[in-house]
């Protein structure tokens with residue numbers, strides 16, 4: 001990289017959100033560099049189950065990100081087609097839909113409420129009785145009380161998607177700077193350009209700074225650290241309040257048992273075409289940054305899953321995965337301008353970062369291109385948090 005190069009956009013963080021934004025912006029002819037502390041596509045993005053859907057339980061709780069989820073779900077086919085063709089890899093997108101199941105009469109009432117709510121919203125779903133589950137998914141436990149088929153809610157394999165995306169990003173000529181940690185930055189008002197300071201993970205010292213007209217922070221639950229990292233003796237700032245919510249899930253392997261995603265209120269199962277079966281997942285906000293897999297979580301997930309698939313313990317447990325979902329207090333993402341010229345942020349996608357990647361990338365690119373915040377992104381501004389807005393300058 002030359003000393004003089006000024007990028008159109010420097011993206012800090014190469015998870016699903018940063019990579020999807022890089023892909024979208026570079027396809028729009030922006031010169032993009034992604035600065036990633038480790039290797040791209042590790043952390044939560046690699047751990048995720050990859051469930052893509054708008055239906056959720058319990059019904060009655062306000063779903064304040066519903067419009068964004070629906071928009072993103074409907075962008076998925078085109079997003080996948082582009083990532084797969086430009087990245088020249090399959091992303092494990094399965095379109096067999098989702099089967100919600102009820103284990104008792106109370107859960108069956110919840111499914112009825114979910115069905116009614118979807119009908120009111122103009123969304124399709126089909127109610128089936130307990131005995132009608134067998135022809136749909138013959139391996140599921142007998143005696144289930146009822147079901148709801150939601151064809152629109154599908155799945156992707158985040159690990160395959162990330163591989164395709166990394167190749168896609170390179171093929172559209174964006175640059176991936178790996179093992180490089182952004183440690184702060186400043187804005188030159190006269191030149192209207194950002195300088196991002198970067199420390200090499202392997203050399204443990206600062207490397208050549210990156211100059212860019214725009215900086216987009218997509219560092220997951222670590223976004224606030226970037227602001228604080230340079231002034232280690234100073235009180236760390238918490239400008240967005242984004243933090244981790246630990247999640248554990250199991251990756252099993254065995255013969256084909258299900259085609260659809262199978263869900264209840266406390267466990268979800270999804271099987272990839274290669275036989276990998278996902279059992280998802282715990283939510284442990286009290287665990288902070290802890291990444292230890294626990295036997296307790298493993299047993300709880302297997303117990304819940306065995307209520308749906310009695311033979312679950314006969315499958316091989318290949319991996320017990322742990323990740324940190326990036327979340328803010330209201331569980332809505334933060335997507336948009338970040339209070340300084342040319343400074344943008346996209347984080348806090350919590351349990352929907354894979355689902356929300358296409359919309360986040362598309363609408364953020366629109367915002368950067370037009371300088372206007374699109375209508376759909378307005379509820380997700382950083383200003384709603386009522387805290388200090390993130391400023392990379394604060395790090396100096």
Ligand SMILES: Cc1cc2nc3c(=O)[nH]c(=O)nc-3n(C[C@H](O)[C@H](O)[C@H](O)COP(=O)(O)OP(=O)(O)OC[C@H]3O[C@@H](n4cnc5c(N)ncnc54)[C@H](O)[C@@H]3O)c2cc1C
Nearest residue numbers: 013015017037045049050051182220247323352353354355
């Ligand atoms: C158990 C579990 C199950 C899930 N299931 C689903 C699901 O079914 N569907 C769904 O849609 N979502 C799901 N999610 C949520 C989803 O994984 C996250 O919302 C999403 O991965 C967040 O992506 P991200 O790019 O914002 O963050 P991350 O994947 O955390 O990426 C952030 C990146 O920033 C880098 N970084 C941090 N600091 C710096 C720095 N200073 N300089 C450079 N780089 C830096 C990190 O190394 C990392 O690579 C699940 C999550 C978990 C944990």
